[in-house]
Amino acid sequence: ETAVFQTPNYHVTQVGNEVSFNCKQTLGHDTMYWYKQDSKKLLKIMFSYNNKQLIVNETVPRRFSPQSSDKAHLNLRIKSVEPEDSAVYLCASSNRVSNERLFFGHGTKLSVL
């Protein structure tokens, strides 16, 4: 079954380093998202893109920057990570026609030491 693929599964790094996470969807959807799930399992939207255009940009620190090369790919770069960035980053996609049902990837777990 086609799905939403994220890499890496886990990443451990130190404060101040730069990290990049990749996401690809093979569902043919036109909208992609990044969500952050904290240690209490709260799921918060960070960004959403529709056809490569930034649509939603929640209040996130400027060290976070999404990058979309086409509507099937949405990457996330974090410059100079902080301890509070430790979380699971979930990528998702949807088709506006399907009324906003999100299909999630398995997530990238980031640990900042």
Add this chain to the structure above:
Amino acid sequence: QQKVQQSPESLIVPEGAMTSLNCTFSDSASQYFAWYRQHSGKAPKALMSIFSNGEKEEGRFTIHLNKASLHFSLHIRDSQPSDSALYLCADSNMGYKLTFGTGTSLLVDP
């Protein structure tokens, strides 16, 4: 700011019981309401969604929406151990943003 609150925070029910999960939302303009389920270490997966007031049933799951009281709920009939998971409700005003609730952790005791 759009907020979604869930109750209870955690719940333990015996196998075969009816489980009821609740969600309240703050945005009266919300038009889309959904429940997601996330098993431990897995991706959240959509369970059911509803647009208009009333009930919708799919198998053992029923979703109920009351927009006037800013409340929707999920009921699981004949709860099974495989239903043990984190349940997340969400709403949207169709603006490319699904806002999730705080989650209810369900344990079905066999």
